[in-house]
Amino acid sequence: MTLARHRSQTGPAAPLSWGVMEGRQPNRLGESLTRRQKRVFAVAGALVVIILGGVSVWAATDPGSYGRSGNGCVNVVVPSSTGGGILHDCGDAAQALCERAFAHHDKISLLARPQCRLAGYAPAGG
Numbered sequence: 001m002t003l004a005r006h007r008s009q010t011g012p013a014a015p016l017s018w019g020v021m022e023g024r025q026p027n028r029l030g031e032s033l034t035r036r037q038k039r040v041f042a043v044a045g046a047l048v049v050i051i052l053g054g055v056s057v058w059a060a061t062d063p064g065s066y067g068r069s070g071n072g073c074v075n076v077v078v079p080s081s082t083g084g085g086i087l088h089d090c091g092d093a094a095q096a097l098c099e100r101a102f103a104h105h106d107k108i109s110l111l112a113r114p115q116c117r118l119a120g121y122a123p124a125g126g
Helices: 035-061 092-103 107-119
Strands: 002-005 016-019 073-078 085-090
Touching: 073 092, 073 107, 085 092, 092 107
Parallel strands: none
Antiparallel strands: 002 016, 073 085
């Protein structure tokens, strides 16, 4: 509701008027949707559900652009400020990452160790 003063009167004693703001109401008379409108809504809703389901399955099953650790490449998912970060290294860089992982005991090192083993980099002692 809006509260407005009449323009013809001014000053502290002017009467107040209550008006109701009417918004857009596409169905003011309470009519039902037509069969065609119902069909359009059903098809649109089904398409949204199918698309969201497909995206969910793809996101859950796709390993990403780096794939899995192996063949001399190491991929480690670590906590970060945006939810998760990926450490990806191959060759000499992966070997150096794994040497650091087996030499230290911090959280990232502990997360990297299983991925290093999958990539073929074992600790120096076994």
